[in-house]
Structures are given as C-alpha cells and as structure tokens.
Amino acid sequence: MTVRVMLISPAMNAALREARFAGDAALDQAGFRLARAAVGAVPAADRWLRGPSRRCAGTSEALGLRPTVEHALRDWEMGRWSGARLSAVSEDEPDDVAAWLADPSTAPHGGESLLELCARAGTWLDSLHGGDAGRVAGVAEPAVIRAAVVHALALPPQAFWRLDVAPLTLTELSGRAGRWNLHCGRPLAQQAPG
Numbered sequence: 001m002t003v004r005v006m007l008i009s010p011a012m013n014a015a016l017r018e019a020r021f022a023g024d025a026a027l028d029q030a031g032f033r034l035a036r037a038a039v040g041a042v043p044a045a046d047r048w049l050r051g052p053s054r055r056c057a058g059t060s061e062a063l064g065l066r067p068t069v070e071h072a073l074r075d076w077e078m079g080r081w082s083g084a085r086l087s088a089v090s091e092d093e094p095d096d097v098a099a100w101l102a103d104p105s106t107a108p109h110g111g112e113s114l115l116e117l118c119a120r121a122g123t124w125l126d127s128l129h130g131g132d133a134g135r136v137a138g139v140a141e142p143a144v145i146r147a148a149v150v151h152a153l154a155l156p157p158q159a160f161w162r163l164d165v166a167p168l169t170l171t172e173l174s175g176r177a178g179r180w181n182l183h184c185g186r187p188l189a190q191q192a193p194g
Helices: 029-037 054-062 086-092 094-102 114-127 142-152 157-162
Strands: 003-008 047-050 135-139 169-176 179-187
Touching (some): 003 142, 029 054, 054 135, 086 094, 114 142, 142 169
Parallel strands (some): 003 135, 047 135
Antiparallel strands (some): 003 169
16 A cells, blocks of 8 residues: 655744754744645645644644644754754854764764664654555654655665755655655745745
C-alpha cells in the first residue's frame, strides 16, 4: 500500500524572523493570520499529527486542525544554542559553528547532531509503512521536514543544508516499501511581501 505523508511547515514567528535557534517560541499574530488564511488549502488526511512545539500547536489551531502530538516530529534539539541568534553564536563560537556545519555527526551545542535528527525523522517516516497508514499529515518544524526529505531520498546528510522549507508550505512524500517520491514547496497561503 502506498503511504502519502504531507508535512506542513508552521507559520512565521519572531524567532524565525530574527534567525534564532527557535527553542520553543510561540506563533506570533502575523503568523496566526497567515495560517488562518490558508485553512481552505489544507489537504485531506486520514490522520493528523503535529510536532510538540508551541509554533506547531499555534499553526495547527489556526488551520482548524486537532492533531495528535507526535514527539518524533519535535524540532532539532539545539542544546545550549536554543533561543540564541545564529549571528551571536557564530561570533562567540565560530569554530563550533564551523564544525557543526561541516560534520553531520557533530553536536557542539550539546543537543542532537544532524545525523541523529535525520535518523529520528527517518525512523518515524519508515514506521508509517505497513498497516493502514493511508494519508498521514502533520505540522512539523522545517528542520524535521528537511531531515525527512534527506532520509526519504537517501541523500547525503550534507544535502540538508541545501534544502529550504518556507513557512506554510506543504511537502509531500509518497512511497511504497521504502521507495519515496517527493513533491515539495506548495504554498498553503499567499505570502505577504517581505
């Protein structure tokens, strides 16, 4: 049986605008309004899930969804960098940031390495095969969506850094017996000019 996995990235918030390692920042009012405007574009699904972050919860609420929390869809654990601006961390810990970007097994922040994130997302994705998975949809942080794509397409971990997942976009993976196909980046709502 083919499984269709549809992952929606949450709406914008202040942490994303400020290029912060998000931690657990809530959705802001602008993001809530954009998500609310996208209600009509939400795909039908047999089962809805969401990451445990407040941003995923707020986006789900704005979209009118009542998903089950799926801890495998939690954001990338950034340890002591959580909540910090990327520019500040780069200035204070340039060698650690360089190592983190170059080596997918490195986690100088004390959280998850890129390899661990990709393995977590991949284990969850692979768990959907078999049974009556059907159409599974979820609201998940961009890092988790990128990691799922890396796993699904058997890309090298460094490809993670080359993938962008914009707010309120839909990434679709469909597969049978571990073979996945990708359709990415369909916007759910008209984005406001930057």
